[in-house]
Amino acid sequence: MRLAQRVSSIQPSATLSINAKAKALKAQGQQIISFGVGEPDFPTPHHIQQMAIQAIYRNQSRYTAVGGIDELKTAVADTIEADYGLRYTPEQVIVSCGGKQVLYNLMQVLLEPGDEALIPAPYWVSYPDLVTLAGATPVAVPCREQDGFKLTAERLESALTESSRMLILNSPCNPTGAHYSREELSRLAEVLRARQDLIIVSDDIYYRILFGGEPWCNLAMLDPQLRKRTVIVNGLSKTYAMTGWRIGYGLGDPAIIRAAVKIQSQSTSNPCSISQWAGVAALRGDQSEVKTMVASFEQRCRFVVDSLRSIPGVTCPQPAGAFYVFPNVSHYYGKQAQGYAVDSSLEMAEYLMEQAHIAVVPGGAFGEDRCIRLSYALAHEEIKEGLSRLAQALQELR
Ligand SMILES: Cc1ncc(COP(=O)(O)O)c(C=O)c1O
CATH class of the missing domain: 3.90.1150.10 (Aspartate Aminotransferase, domain 1)
Structure with a gap:
């Protein structure tokens, strides 16, 4: 074959x-x-399960808008405003079948053959393959154990080439659990500000699982210029113990989000309608x-x-x-x-x-x-x- x-x-x-x-x-x-x-x-917390059961009985089991129901996109935007202090409109939000599909869509939308995507190593296993599937070249940037396996400004600077198109930053990180502080991000930002053509993919899927009262921060939160070219990837799998429900979301520039919805419209269409309603309960409901x-x-x-x-x-x-x-x-x-x-x-x-x-x-x-x-x-x-x-x-x- x-x-x-x-x-x-x-x-x-x-x-x-x-x-x-x-x-x-x-x-x-x-x-x-x-x-x-x-x-x-x-x-999965009980009130989320209940919402899904009600959604079934309410017959909320039809196709939805490809990029997600308005109720969930608004809940996502409100959550991000509360947790990141950044306001996004529902047009800047896409809901997909897991953070993985958000990432897949983004690579398809943003990368072309000849483009390089910088991936600090150690990295989540799927990034290089998602980049390769888009025809682009994954470039691993090795990070040192004595730096807590985190990318430093020097290492970022030396990995950048004319072809660099994307940086994928994952914090807290799978596999190391490393989290970038505001100071560490600010040092990376100094390098990134000079490269206005570079898109930042901020994979924040573990942002609620932070220890010791460590304050949450990502590159989009540092300044409006970086925010414009950062796409946030996030989802419900890890925070709400909902890995099987397949709900992830992305937030960013409306043109990027529209293009991601277009790609999704020709692959999976909307994520599961029942899971989306459960997602509303997850984000709006009790967080204890x-x-x-x-x-x-x-x-x-x-x-x-x-x-x-x-x-x-x-x-x-x-x-x-x-x-x-x-x-x-x-x-x-x-x-x-x-x-x-x-x-x-x-x-x-x-x-x-x-x-x-x-x-x-x-x-x-x-x-x-x-x-x-x-x-x-x-x-x-x-x-x-x-x-x-x-x-x-x-x-x-x-
Ligand atoms: C760093 C990272 N990003 C994204 C994902 C995707 O998760 P999901 O597709 O379940 O939202 C995972 C899952 O393991 C992950 O570890």
């Missing part, structure tokens, strides 16, 4: 593959502890469960980081948000145990899956092969058991 070349130009999502493998082993009866999942372990979830992630984060740092040779930057850790396990590369030689993050993930029965995602998929990613959105007992298996499996490598 002849398939289009673009299929072989991209990889299947590494996180989704690991989860599939972990599920298959579990189905065979193995006691796999999965640190692979990128989703909260809470149920979000606070409970964030407090729980913060507590688990402390335990996980302390445990990882107590393993000889393992370093782990302190996450400021999201629900991931990204420890550097390269101290154990070049070593062997139980017939396994481990020399890369992929081999490490395979070794851990087969020998310790824990699923982790290889850092190579995030552009940093020295690390592995663990999601700690699982029960405390499982985390404890999984980390003790990890510590033992690592120390058996010699």
Whole structure:
């Protein structure tokens, strides 16, 4: 069968593959502890579920406007005004099937062959492939562990070329949990101001999962000039434990949003009507469960980081948000145990899956092969058991 070349130009999502493998082993009866999942372990709050059920009974089950119902776009605009202090009109909002589709639409709308999209590494696995699918070139910009795996002004400056068209910034970051402070963003902004042709994609999908009372900030909030060419990507998956409902949203220049709606009109049309009504309840309703979830992630984060740092040779930057850790396990590369030689993050993930029965995602998929990613959105007992298996499996490598 002849398939289009673009299929072989991209990889299947590494996180989704690991989860599939972990599920298959579990189905065979193995006691796999999965640190692979990128989703909260809470149920969707009850009032959101109720709204969806009412939407079904009200027969709100027809096609909607492609870019989302007005009620949800207005709720998005009001939420962003409250949380970012920035006013957007509903015409500047698109609702899509997850933040991922917002990103897909944006790449299709903004990038052409020959364009480069700068992606600070470590990065979320899908960015390079989404850029490649648009025919453009993803350019990973390696960030140093001693900088908390964050992009610095110097690194940004040296990565920029004539062809640079886009910067994708994700804070808090998947996989590291790193969050850029206002001061750090201001230093990046100095470089970005000089490049008025550069579009900034600010992936803020974890912005409500921030620890220690850290104030939220992104590049659009720094000044009106940057705001004009920043597109905000966000969604309900992570904040409201709604990964399966598939509601994401984007905000930006009306011309970009209109073009994104045009692309969406020829792919999925509107996101699920029921999920959109549930989304209105999520954004307009009681936010106390979000606070409970964030407090729980913060507590688990402390335990996980302390445990990882107590393993000889393992370093782990302190996450400021999201629900991931990204420890550097390269101290154990070049070593062997139980017939396994481990020399890369992929081999490490395979070794851990087969020998310790824990699923982790290889850092190579995030552009940093020295690390592995663990999601700690699982029960405390499982985390404890999984980390003790990890510590033992690592120390058996010699
Ligand atoms: C950084 C980042 N951006 C975007 C997404 C997309 O999420 P969704 O499509 O569920 O909104 C994810 C999901 O894992 C993510 O980690």
